[in-house]
Amino acid sequence: MDFPQFDILAISSALLLVTTFGVVVRRGFLDWLVAYRYQAIALSAVTAIIAYVTGIWEIYIAAALTLAIKAIIIPKVLTFVTQKIKLDVKTEENPYVSIRMSVLISAILVALSYFLVQEITIKSDAVVAAYLPLSISLFLIGLFIMVVRRMALNQVVGLLIIENGLFLFTTALTHGTPLIIEIGIFVDIFVGVIISAILLVRMSHTFDTLDVGKLESLKDG
């Protein structure tokens, strides 16, 4: 492995992490979507790098799909919905864990994923070494956002980050599942986003808020 190649891997990893933290530190609805778009672009670049390093042409298709669906269509749909929703407050005012604390915890999660990957004996080539811990970081940070944020839209973005983490995990570790399954997964994600967009609109109409903490009509007893 020559040195410059490794450099690209490191830089792209850093880019992906920075965009992910963009979602963690921002409060506004549209800010998350912008950060998510940048993350998807970075992910697409990372995927293309993996395709280049491994020389498997199918991964280029996955990179193109990522760019088209995750960087263009999904942010467009969610931005449209955000603009359509008539709410006074379109920010995360009062998350369960404060923004500062969230940044700290997310940083710890990143460290944890690098540690975890070292513990598991898995084949190690340049791609795996660079991207596997990164993918687990995305997975954990996405999960963390879903748990500690109150706004429904933020939960959707968290879910999408988890999905991105999974995608990177799959591509880095196994060089992609067969293309047909890859496409199936993309379709599932896309339909899922459309459905959650409809639910977001309905929720804002019916409850006059996107604060999931205020949805508590369904209880036992």
Added chain:
Amino acid sequence: METLAALMNAMAIPEAALMISLLLTPIASGILVTILRRKRSIELVTVFAASLVLVQSAALIIDIINEKSVSAFDGNLYADAFSGIILLPIAGVGFVSAIYSVSYMGRQYQDGIVDDKNIVRYYQGFNAFLFTMLLVPLANNIGVMWVAIEATTLVSVLLIMLYVKENAIEAAWKYLMIATVGLAFALFGTVLLYYAATNVGSGEISASPDQSMNWTHILANAKLLDPNIIKLAFIFLLVGYGTKAGLAPMHTWLPDAHSEAPTPVSALLSGVLLNCSLYAIIRFHVITSGAIGSEFSNQLLIILGIVSVGIAAASIYFQKDMKRMLAYSSVEHMGIVSLAIGFGGFYGLYGAILHIINHAIAKPLMFFASGSISQRYSTKAMSEIRGLIKTMPITSVLFVIGGLAIVGMPPFNIFTSEFLILSSGFGNNQFLASAIVILFLVVIFASFMRHLVRMVFGNPKVEMKQDDMAKLAIVPMLLLAAMTIILGIYIPNGLQTLAQDAIKVLK
């Protein structure tokens, strides 16, 4: 059975064509629904498609019994006896649900709760739901299976969203978020397993990448897989598909989603969809057992099973809402199946297989009856429902039969499978687990009976005439009630053979 088989042979439908047409039937029906759009015709189309699915599934199961396993599309579609076991409830409950839908949704339409547009959406969703569930046991590729199960979530969320009201939106949101995160875990596990299957120690598995995601291929090479990765993968798969199967403590979405869905869909969610996810867990349990021995996954399954039955017991005791009570009872029964698989052995597996089928008969019966009851009383609150025997005599008798079956009273069907499962527990030296579960089952029995007796007897709170409502709703309930009794007394030869073949697959 033999004459039927002979008939099938005479017609000589190749099983590959049968599998494909089985999958295409609900798709074609969904397209027809979209084109026709008239209420009466889309009801007819859907019921016809559901009966076609039933007939084709029966034919396919006969093929499976004769030939042990069938496959199509170069092994991408594959069904063995265990797939057949899951196919039975999908096709059976799909059929009775389609009939009940006509009555239930018709009533909602009359009451002005749903309009023409919603009816079309409902039947589109119903057909799509049927298709995604049929794909689960027929897919050989574990990636396709994941895509199919994720698709079931999306379609059923759409069906719950049919009603634009607070409860439905909240339930749909929770279901979508929790189930999707759960399935993200399952995909993580699937990828790990795929990785293990493509990178074995000796590197001497000759298969194309497409094939190494096939269940049959992974199982054949189970011994070669890296044990550590398999353990990790199984934990992720169990948490992921366990969320979708409603195993506690990942079950929190289930009572909301199952109680807010339109009742025929509740029956499908409880009776069929949970089984589809459990099917995935059991398949991966078989792979894990093949790779590292069964002890690891058995213990995990037993623990999740006990927790599920325990949480269900507590929730049923305090429950006030009729449909939520039934939803928690599904958590209980999924727990029992998980426990049975964990106990293992011939009787454990036999009990698990029978329990899957028995639950899929008794639970839809309960949901259908409760749907008719809540339409009549305009409430789901059990405290408001009194004197059913006077107001709806036929429905209430069927409701009681379902209730007695669901708590495991002899001579009904669930008694047989629960008895098999618990005796296998004691037989396999799992005394503690079996004893705890029996304790929980007693609590569930007592609280279920208390709720049931209060609703059925006594006097209605307001004067009501004796009226069982739609006669069409009675037909599917009668069918199911008859089957709870028949399967409680005797198990038909065909089912016995299928179950024994399935046990061979699972061992």
